[in-house]
Amino acid sequence: MSSSNNNNDHIAPADDHDVEETYIEENEVEDVVDDGDRMDAGSDDDNNGMDDDDGDHEMHEDDDDDDNNNEAAGPQGEILLEDDSVQGFFAHKEPVFSVDLHPQQQTLVASGGGDDLAYLWRLDTGDTVGQLEKHDDSVVSVKFSNDGSLVASGGMDGKVNVYRTEGLQKCAALEGPDEIQWINWHPKGNVLLAGAHDASLWMWSLPTGDFMNVFNGHGAPVTCGRFTNSGKHIVSGAEDGSLIIWDPKTAAIVRQFSSADERFHQEGVTCLDISHDDQVVLTGSLDATAKLVHVNGTVLWSLENASESVEAVGLCSVLPLAATGSVDGSLSIWDINTMRLRTTLNHDESVTRLLWHDQSPLLTSVSIDCTVRTWDARTGECVHVWKGHQEGIMDFALSRDGKTVVTASDDGCCLVFSQ
Numbered sequence: 001m002s003s004s005n006n007n008n009d010h011i012a013p014a015d016d017h018d019v020e021e022t023y024i025e026e027n028e029v030e031d032v033v034d035d036g037d038r039m040d041a042g043s044d045d046d047n048n049g050m051d052d053d054d055g056d057h058e059m060h061e062d063d064d065d066d067d068n069n070n071e072a073a074g075p076q077g078e079i080l081l082e083d084d085s086v087q088g089f090f091a092h093k094e095p096v097f098s099v100d101l102h103p104q105q106q107t108l109v110a111s112g113g114g115d116d117l118a119y120l121w122r123l124d125t126g127d128t129v130g131q132l133e134k135h136d137d138s139v140v141s142v143k144f145s146n147d148g149s150l151v152a153s154g155g156m157d158g159k160v161n162v163y164r165t166e167g168l169q170k171c172a173a174l175e176g177p178d179e180i181q182w183i184n185w186h187p188k189g190n191v192l193l194a195g196a197h198d199a200s201l202w203m204w205s206l207p208t209g210d211f212m213n214v215f216n217g218h219g220a221p222v223t224c225g226r227f228t229n230s231g232k233h234i235v236s237g238a239e240d241g242s243l244i245i246w247d248p249k250t251a252a253i254v255r256q257f258s259s260a261d262e263r264f265h266q267e268g269v270t271c272l273d274i275s276h277d278d279q280v281v282l283t284g285s286l287d288a289t290a291k292l293v294h295v296n297g298t299v300l301w302s303l304e305n306a307s308e309s310v311e312a313v314g315l316c317s318v319l320p321l322a323a324t325g326s327v328d329g330s331l332s333i334w335d336i337n338t339m340r341l342r343t344t345l346n347h348d349e350s351v352t353r354l355l356w357h358d359q360s361p362l363l364t365s366v367s368i369d370c371t372v373r374t375w376d377a378r379t380g381e382c383v384h385v386w387k388g389h390q391e392g393i394m395d396f397a398l399s400r401d402g403k404t405v406v407t408a409s410d411d412g413c414c415l416v417f418s419q
Contacts, residue, residue: 085388085415089121091128096408098141101397102165104148109397109406111414112139118153118161120168123406123416130168133161141183145190150206152192154180160194162206172209176202184226191248193234195222201236203248213251217244224271228278233295235281237269243283245295255297263299264291273315282322284310290324292336301339305332312354312365319361321377325351331365333377343380347371352394357402364405368392372405372417386417 094114101123102108108129112118118139120129135155144151144165152162160174160183177196184193190206201215201222218238225236233254234246241259246252257264267286274281280300284290290303290310306326314323320336331345331354347367354365362383364374370393372386391410398405403419 081388081390083388084386084417086418087123087126087416088388089119089123089126089128089414090412091119091121091131092117092412092414094138094412095391095410096394096412096414097138098395099397099406099408099414100143100151101399101406102144102148103146106399106404108148108165109414110142110144110151110153111408112142112153112155113408113412114138115412116155116157118142120151120165121414123404132163132168133170135159135161137179140180143183143185145185145192145206146187147190150185150190152183152185152206154183154194156180158196160192160204162192162209164207171207172204174202174204174209176211176214179221181222182224186227186231187229188231193225193227193248195225195236197221199238199240201225201234201246213248215244215246215251217246217253217256218242220268223269226272226274228274229276230278233278235272235274237272237283239268241265241267241269241285241287243269243272243281243293245281255295257291257293257297257299261299263302264293265289270309270311271313273313275315276317280315282313282315282324284313284324288326290322292322301336303332303334303341305341305344306330312351314354314356314363316356316361316363316377318359319377321361323354323356323363323365323377325354325365327351329367329369331375333380342377345375345380345382347373349392352392353396355396355398357398358400360402362402364396364398364402366393366396366407370409372396372407374402384419388415388417389413 092113092115096111096113099111107122107124109121109123116135118132132153136157138156139153141154151165154160156179158178162172163170179197181195192204194202199218203212220239222236222238234248237243243257245255247254259266265285265287269283269285271284281293286309288306292301293299308327310324310326312325322334324332327350329347333342335342348369350368351365356363361377366372370389374384389409389411393407393409395408405417407415
């Protein structure tokens, strides 16, 4: 992504000194964090699409929620549930907090929830592939590695369990943080990052599970974070209103933004996204604003159109556009070149997550209003609306072609929607 306000300043590359040998295992982890371009991108696609499905799948029970947005009266006055899904997964008995699609075999899904369980299952049939080892508290994040060979579950019990996707053999049980807030894989290799409630971040090498680094610098729970697209840096945000850019090799702070700067957030950071070239970071906050910052330390722009917390942000990879979603139900599209609001779209309730489609001006958002919506950011047109959940949608995964959405909901169900 390019911006008219971007300059040529950028983060200096990490020092070339070697990581201690005790941290280096079969995946040559020093290369992963120092030179992301040297790692293999992964295996060829095994199965990119969905098998034909007639849509006759198990229906989830009506929870008699009087505020259900998806209920309508039938011919005799009975309540009918609008359900546009083509498949579903119903093994979770509590809210589902996280869902992820295998990067190669796009019929394989991981999900984790408030029942302390994580599952692998097939989106074309709804069949369970396997149940992962139960955590001692809610599973808040599940993620496949970049090549799909490994899958991890992170829980509020402070544990991260990692398995080989093929056969679901457990290869590591990672501990160190208190409550896991999120997990993220390195984009080029098998290095796993986790943000914790105790204000720390932890990093391990897989499949050995060897500890690599702990990152200390935030003053409150680390609410969001990820590796940059090159894998050469880490960006994280926290409840204290801080945003930190880290060197993953040394755990040193490269750049920091905080509420001490009146141009930056004055309340907790809730979400973030990073531009394709790793030069710009977009953040959302409890202070009802989003901030566009350059990695050289410059606050470029404050995006102010929401009346409540901004919970979802995203940067388009093909056009100079940004999107922000708020608790007030607004979904705002911004032109980064002109630094102006382009249009405001709306859900009926809080926007919980949004994703831009790969190499496309389309984006998909989910909401507490129980709907999935796909928008054309150029025109503001709502291209698709899918219904089926009885309670708010907490997370979703999007297929590479943008035609299939897999959701995780407070109603304890995962649903599959397809064009």
